[in-house]
Amino acid sequence: MTPVIELRDASKAYPGGVHALRGVNLTVDAGELLAVVGPSGSGKSTLLHVIGTLDRPTSGTVRVAGYDVATLSDSRLAALRARYIGFVFQHFHLSAGRDAVANVADGLLYAGVPLRERRARAREALARVRLDHRFEHRPHELSGGEKQRVAIARALVGEPRLVLADEPTGALDTASGEVVMEVLRELNAAGTTICVITHDNEIAHALPRRVRCRDGEIVADSRTPAEGAARP
Template sequence: MTLSTSAPPVPAVVRPAPVVELRDVTKSYAGGVHALRGVSLTVEAGELLAIVGPSGSGKSTMLHVIGTLDAPTAGTVRVAGYDVGRLSDAQLSALRSRHIGFVFQHFQLAAGRDAVDNVADGLLYAGVARKERRDRARAALERVRLGHRLDHRPAELSGGEKQRVAIARALAGEPDLLLADEPTGALDTASGEVVMELLHELNAAGTTVCVITHDNEIADSLPRRVRFRDGEIVSDFPAQQASPR
């Protein structure tokens, strides 16, 4: 019997799909307003990046398109490997609940609900039982260092603590992608630094984090900066690939 001297075939390396992939995306409104002009962008799993630009540059529209809250006029948007243009409204809702977490500038917390309930309520539409919702809410609040504020309502929390509750609410759904819209915009400098430190920690633990901001100092503190002007990407530095998780 003769043994083959040829090497066995090397199996192909299968890379995970990008968390976000936009190709030639435009968004236009009545009156000839073009919020996005042929934007292409890829975000790999595990990245930490800023989408930065002045007011009216198109970055907020990008947030809504990436978060599947708004549909583009033209072009292709893929999130977690799904072509969102091919999904029904119910499927889009399911995609958001399973893959995307949102953090907004003004927290959007219910005034009459304590921290646990505010976080747990974010799982209402994910089909999670009440006890599990509350267990996951407590765990998320512990993760953002608010274990001592579980029964406090928003009026009893500082601005930085409210934002951390909002981050915990986003994290409770275990999203692939966290979209943070001006997360320090309503905070003092010290509280803003705590929130940014937390976003860095979450990214280091494996969450893909995209920060939408007009603040160049915040943008420059992140590994990747995608700069917008007049609905277009004018720079993407450095356009690096993150290692698969």
């Protein structure tokens, strides 16, 4: 099966000699749940932008769902993102005057889906993140954890193969953060590949795979043994 993410010697440099990524090699298969963890300045945010095709590498190869991003025009990259990738950000980015269904339906705005179907799929996505009782609530009527779950539903409404969650618990209290992570685990168990970018080692250690970044490089890539696996 084609990996969802495949980076080979991927580097990203900026003017002034800043090397945000240095020869990164990373493969993520369908159905994985992993954390990309590291402190500020470690390169994890740049890695997210490169994986999410929001930025192109300076050198090396990046493939998403089998597509080499270097060969795609900007319009085809946008289409790849719309079809295969869902994004969840720390600060929600919800429209203040629109209810939860409308905010989630906006995730299909550029996919050519009719309004009635957009809203029906938005309700289904909200139900998946346990918010079927909040369809008509606007952001100011929701808790921080509920806002983040609306953002997750918006990322899921297009049924992407991959969800990139950038510090999804960073703006939440501990209890709300735990609910958000539980929802992400449930979505992964249903088949969605999920990559969580975080500086929180506790969150990272709770996930089955941890990719640790430092100074633009991957310095560790570890997995928790599956239950029942043989141990030395």
